[in-house]
Structures are given as structure tokens and as C-alpha cells.
Amino acid sequence: MDPLTIDKKRLRHRATSLLQRDAQIVEPYLHDLTVSRYPAAPQKLLEAMDYSLMAGGKRLRPALVLECCKACSGGDVDASDDQPPPRSALAAAGALELIHTFSLVHDDLPAMDDDDLRRGRPTNHKVFGEAMAILAGDAMVTAAFELIAADAEPAHVPALIRELASAAGPIGMIGGQVRDMESERRALSLDELASLHAMKTGALLTCACRMGAIAADADATKLAAVSAFGRHLGLAFQIVDDLLDLTATPEQLGKQTRKDADRGKNTYPALLGIEGSRMKADEQLDAALAALDPLGSGAENLRILARFVVERDH
């Protein structure tokens, strides 16, 4: 194998180990939510929530919270890898995955994208029915804010809730979903597309980074560094998502592919071509990595994650 291939394999191995380790922290916390936090809740509702929360996925957003928290805490990152995360970081990581999962459940609904398959399994409403899928999504949102209010350091709660609510709401993810709906069958400019994606996926990824920094009581310089990192990473992530929809197989992604073109969605490949989109993603990756400079060697895990996100093939 040539050196580049060896380097890529090593990167993938380090990134997946890192994501797995963080997932092993967040998943029991999320599972506990549905098995023990609401003993008086209807069993079916908890099942519907758990079905989508435990469906796997890369758990990239919670990993960004935990790793940004470490990167902003100073000290020895390798040592902190073996420590349990601060309570504010864990609560924020869980809350973010709840918000992300809620958005998938509602986006898959018949009235929205009408998808049957998600992460290789039938979508929530296919299993539990439409009404329950709507309510399970709703309950994930309230649970997200409850986790932060109950489990984070009280002094961090107002800032964490503002970040999450703002990134999820009308000027963030939900607003981006509306813009996306409005722009189907209408050609967007590159700037409009970038702005749509900054809302639809970028806001939540940037929020992950910022919540990690807040949980670490980061100063303004560090907070600005991870914010810029999140913003560029978010755009790179979306461009790669657009590319994979075009080039990957349904088996690789665990969901239907080539949906974007069928639905007349605006994508980077449609505007810039496959090669142009690749270059744009690499450019955003470089900007994301440059943003981490103020954090020095403490941000090594974030660099691994960012490179992995842009070079992934599923």
C-alpha cells in the first residue's frame, strides 16, 4: 500500500476508536433516559423514543461536545480521555443527540420527506405509526432541555439552553428545514445554498462545539476558535453528505440514496460538480483545522474527527 492509503487507514482507525469511546459514554446515558427517568410514562412512547435514539449512527455531535470540552479544558488530553466527562458536557452531549434524533424522526414523516428507511431500519412512523412518531419526536425535544436543566452545572444551564434552543429553532435547524422545503424545484445560488446549510446542519454542529466550550468554562478566544471550527466543519460535512447521496450505495449509508436529484433538491454537486464539490469540502476542512490553532496540541482529537468527517465514504 502507498503511504497515503496507510495514512488514511490509520486516520479512520483513530477516528472510529474515538467516536466509539465517546458513544459508549453517551449511549448508556440516553438509554437510561427512556428506561429509568420516566417510570410513569406510557411504555409505547418510551419504546418509540428508544427505538430511534438507540439506532446507532456515528454520534458525531455528542463526540464534538465531549472533545471540544476536553480541548478547551487545557491539561493532558490523553489523561482526560480516561476520565468521565464533566456533568455539563455529558448533559449537553445527550441533549444534542436528542435534538438531532428528533429532527430525523420528524423529517422522515410522510408529510415531510416521507422516508421508509433510516440507519438501515424502518423509520419511526413505519414501526410506531405517524401519531406516535410525532409525539416521540416532541418528547425528545422536551427531554433534551430537561437533561440540561437537571444534570448540567446550574451556572451553565442558561447559556447551554440558549445555545441549543437557538441552534435548533427558527434561525437554526428548523428554520433551515423550512428553507429547504421552500427551495425545492427552485435553483439556489451558491450563497443561498451555503446559508441554507449553515442553518439546517451547520447550526447544530457549531452548537455542539460551543456547548463543549461552555461546559469547560472556556475563555472568549477558545470559544471563538471552536465556533469557527464548527462552522467550517458543518459546511464540509454537508458537502460530503451531498456527494455521498450521489456516489454511495444504499447499503453503505443505511438509507435511500440519490434522493436529492429525484426531489430537485439544491446540492453542491449540482452547482459545482463532483470535483468542484470535493475541492470546496477540502477548503472548508483546511479552514476548520486552521481555526483550531489557538488550542494547540489539545485539539488533536478534533483534528482527527474533522479529517475523518470529510474523508468518510458513508
Add this chain to the structure above:
Amino acid sequence: MDPLTIDKKRLRHRATSLLQRDAQIVEPYLHDLTVSRYPAAPQKLLEAMDYSLMAGGKRLRPALVLECCKACSGGDVDASDDQPPPRSALAAAGALELIHTFSLVHDDLPAMDDDDLRRGRPTNHKVFGEAMAILAGDAMVTAAFELIAADAEPAHVPALIRELASAAGPIGMIGGQVRDMESERRALSLDELASLHAMKTGALLTCACRMGAIAADADATKLAAVSAFGRHLGLAFQIVDDLLDLTATPEQLGKQTRKDADRGKNTYPALLGIEGSRMKADEQLDAALAALDPLGSGAENLRILARFVVERDH
């Protein structure tokens, strides 16, 4: 007119003045949310949110927040009637109305109750489409938590968010909605029905009272008093709701009536008869009023509201 009729008219006048005054505080605050808090949000999303938020209604829940806050603050209630509310109370009142309105928008969806009419106007999805109604409801939830985190006293934020999220979520309103769906076409016992309603409507009314007390830094005695008040009032409110569905006209309620029987829903009149339900509502009203004793004359507005809720005819 006999004395009882005069007394009833006077009560109605005092209660509606009180509700109007509180609505005039909360409505501009909610309207401002959609016109100025999210300048970068898609216009259509804000319109859909505003359409349902500004549809009127009694604004009972925000009034309970504001009046419980006054009742727990001590001092001269008549004087405090002319003061702007403390920022935590205003934020909680707005947040609660957002959560209440979100629940109406989602409950009306075709996959849920499939209603065409609400407060005398077409339901949200009839005007804006199903996808937008789902997203507008979602955005009201994130906005509710954002209001509290941004506008309440930071020291109150964790407790207020926990109250609201818990009352809205799997062991509260959303859980109650699931129980309600599960129990259609199945006969519930009186205890099961009371428990369903305690979740579906009682939790949010109790939450209103508790958030008002928290905003007033109430001690444990006062918090317990308004909690019991809210619990009994919530049950009385629901019994009267069941009765009105059976006895009022669509014009009086601004929505379809006699839906419960058509859908095989469990109601108090079905279990106890009309007279029995009336007695049960009065019994709960008495318990609600008794719970206010520790608050003395400061709770007079709450007594007016409670009596009005049980004696209303729409």
C-alpha cells in the same frame, strides 16, 4: 335578577377583566417573539407560529403564572396589579403559552385528531400545510425554552426549565396524549381517567402555578399551596371541558363539539353522568380553593380565576 345570577355576572366580569389584563401583558411579548426575535428566520415559519399564537383563547395558563407569582410575592396585590411582572414570571408565562399552543397545533394534525377548526378559525395545517404545521409546533417548543433561558433571572432558569419540560414531556402532557390515544375505544375506570387527565391537562396547569411561585422565590409552604391548587383546578377544568363538549354549541367553543362521544373517548359525563360530573367539578373547585388558604387575601385573584373556570359556559 336573583342574587346568585348577580353574583355570577360579577364573577364573570372580574375574571374576564383579570384575564384580559394579563393577556395584554403576554400577547405583545409573544407577538414580539415572531416579529423581532428571529430576523433571519423564514417568514412563512414565523407567520405559521404567529397565526396560532395570536389566535386568542383565554390565556388561562399565562394568567395563572402571573397571578400565582403575585399571590406568592406577598405585599399588596392590588398595587402589584399595576406593576409590570417580574421578568421570570413574564418569561414563564410566555413559554407556557408557547407549549400549550404547540400542543394544539400538533394535536390538530391529520395523523392525530384531524381537526379543521380551532378557536373559530381553520387549524394551522389547513392554512400552512402539514409539514409547516409540524415545524411551527416544533419551533414553538424550542422558542419556549429559549425565552426562559434568555429572559428569566439566571438563578431561576434551571428550576423553571425542569418544571416546564417535565410537565410537557413523557410523564406530562405528551405522555397524557399517548395515554389518551391508547384508551380510545377502551373503557377506563374513574381512577385511570383522572390519571390520564392529570397528565394531559393537569400537568401544564399545575406547572403554570409552580412556575409563578418559583418566579416569586416562594417558600415550600407557598409552593405546596399553589401546586395543590393547580392540581385540583386542572381536574375541575378538564371535567368542565368534557361537559362543554357535550352541552355547548360549536359557536360558543369555536371548535367542533360532541367529538368525544363520536371518537369513543373516555369522559367524565360518560362515567358519572352530567349531574355527577358537575358535582365532581364543584368538589375539585372546593379543594382548589381550600388549598389557597395559606396564601390568605393575596390569593383573591386566583380564587376568582378558579371559580370562573368551573362556572364558564365556553
